[in-house]
Amino acid sequence: MPLVVGWAEALRGPPYKTPRRPVPEYRMPKFTPKHPLLIRITHWINVPVLSVMVWSGLLIYWAYDPYQIQIAGVVVVRFFPQWFYGALDLEYGLATGMAYHFAFAWLFTINGLVYVTYLLRFGEWRVLVPKRRSFREAWHVVLHDLRLRKQPLPPAKFNAAQRFAYTGVILMAAESVLTGLAIWKPTQLWWLAAAFGGYQTARLLHFALMIGFVLFVVIHLAQVAKAGWNNFRAMVAGYEIFKSNKE
Secondary structure (H helix, E strand, O other): OHHHHHHHHHHHOOOOOOOOOOOOEEOOOEEEEOOOHHHHHHHHHHHHHHHHHHHHHHHHHHOOOOOEEEEOOEEEEEOOOHHHHHHOOOOOOHHHHHHHHHHHHHHHHHHHHHHHHHHHHOOHHHHOOOOOOHHHHHHHHHHHHOOOOOOOOOOOOOOHHHHHHHHHHHHHHHHHHHHHHHHHOOOOOHHHHHHOOOHHHHHHHHHHHHHHHHHHHHHHHHHHHHHOHHHHHHHHHOEEEEOOEEO
């Protein structure tokens, strides 16, 4: 009998074992700090403040809107057509515009001073201000965004193009405050108005800076959408999350 059982087991072979699939090895997501708290606070304060500044500035500009672009005596672009004022309900609001503009101008100025002071005090300016090689690297960023350069950009908190853009917008904010003071008190601050070439030139520069801010915001929002949620989260929560899994 044992001989028969042994022959039966030999014919049946070893017991079948279900093959085990390899289990992927998951790693914990990596939390990488990016934007300090004060940088985030001043950034988000600027959102409503700058919005009110543009809106109230347009209410003031409506009362005297002389700016336009002409080519060979033909008006190509007028800032702004009547339908623009009507669509945004910007007509007959000079007093309201002046009240809001002057009030929020101080908030804009104080917020900017806090931001710049923090950059200088804690060395954050080092990752923001362009460096010597930033001109060449910024060109590489442009080619990369246009899909004309396949080489990936070097990892950094801000690429070279962002360094120029963010440093430029800080300088624009400073000039906006100075030109605003010049056209607010052209008699008392005559020396400041004279530094900008007179009242009319200071007003033109102030208006051009507003257009510049609007264009910056549009491009900035497009870049944020392109960069994705992780980049946006860094400005909200202060960190980026990098997931890594090894199979």
